[in-house]
Amino acid sequence: MAKTCVLAQIIENSVIAGDVFKLIVTAPAIAGIARPGQFVHLRLTDQLDPLLRRPLSIADCHAANGTLTLIYRVVGRGTMLMTKLQPGDTVDCMGPLGNGFTLTGQRPLLVGGGMGLAPLVMLAKAFCSRPATILMGGRNEQELFWPNMYAGVCPNIHITTDDGSIGYRGFTIDVLPGLLEKEKFDVIYACGPHVMLQGVAAIAAKYKIPCQVSLEEYMACGVGACLSCTCAGTSGKRHKVCTDGPVFWAEEVAW
């Protein structure tokens, strides 16, 4: 089995907080093989505008009942169109795309910022027998739905907010060194804004802890054909975020 395009049927599309939605679709061909960190590329209309597909991380996946869960924030026309999807409707879903996280380590630390917390849900579940800890950052208390999502999956949840409305006031990378000093993590997985990932990568290097980051880039094809999404790599070569990534070892990326 490999990448495919399927008409995925909508099962649920509901607001979870503010402008963030949870979309559950049936797509057995994708759900059967998807791994944490992979994404799907959705075609939201048969019309010519908006033209391109939209990449969204797979936040959760049930191979047994063939469903995928996506968590998305409404930011523009495509995600606005997504909010109109009703149970029973279908959406053209291409996936699973990209390489997922490498599930090594016995004491993983997950670090997520904003919508970067979406793919980490599935990752945390994959670790469920091991004590995954998550450090999550958001703008404010309204993003409190994330701890609910991780409850029962991650035994230890640390929170930061930009405004201090809940948890530590500041950024995840302010808290990270302290956490690393207190506990012996053997791998870090991070997803979120570029500056956060850059910070996490630098701290991980300093503490000599292997670190994987999930990058975001503007994408057209999602399958490695157009080269829209490439980023500079340390080897001198450019990486395609859609197929070489979106997950990379931090030292592969030329920050």
Add this chain to the structure above:
Amino acid sequence: MVSNVNDMLAVNIAGIKMKTPVMTASGTFGFGLEYSDFVDLNQVGAIVVKGTTLAPKAGNSGRRMAETPAGMLNSIGLENPGVEEFIHTIMPRLAKYDVPVIVNISGNTVEEYGQLAARLDKTGVAGLEVNISCPNVKQGGIAFGTCPDSAAQVVREVKAKTTLPVIAKLSPNVTDIALMAKAVEAAGADAISLINTLLGMAIDIHTWRPVLGNIVGGFSGPAVKPVALRMVWQAANAVKVPVIGMGGIMTAADAVEFMLAGASAVAVGTANFVNPYAAVEVAGGIRDYLTERGLNQVSQLVGKVNCG
């Protein structure tokens, strides 16, 4: 003459035999392999691979893609692994398929185009598409494609260095496309393809900065179709060599328009990103169209627009 139904889509463009007249446009289908999970590559008319240069090229930095209404802008800047990597690692994998592979070549100087042509001879490729029209690189690229003399010079050099069929890919960023078409035909081009992307721009009104890292980029997709169609019609009327039409083709109906305008074959570009099956579906749709109209060969459409 009643032709075999399997042959109704077959075309021969300057000696390149294709099962369907629907090719994939350079830079929009990778090396084909990227799409092999979705598409049976044997069903594609021809695969035109990404613009290839002598040395590997990293391309442009910064944001490289922006969506526009019914279109997109790209500023990839010809990122490619270089001709040697293509010959040694990519072509052997493509050779397993029964599909003509056409290499889109790009150089900084006239001599470089000649070197690329010589290097690609006898490597199993079916033809060369000479890219004198990339808007995203400073040297070469569009500089050659907007002046009839230098365009002709490049084509002449390539012809002198290869026995392969040579397709000259024209830029739409000129005032007189017929003049360009005639110039490359006179220089020996075996076929002409058009259009490459139109030069475009997008600006972020929140930051007051250009959206693309390279400031300007190549505009493609369904939004450019009327311009492309007009240029294909003008070019086809100016030359005798076959014309390959492209620019915004999403459906079989779009492809039929290009053929009526004078294209002997078409290429699907941006549509691949939206629908990986586009090239195969467009070919199937052309077959249906021919059948509905009682036609038995796709060439019966070529240049049949009635402007009288």
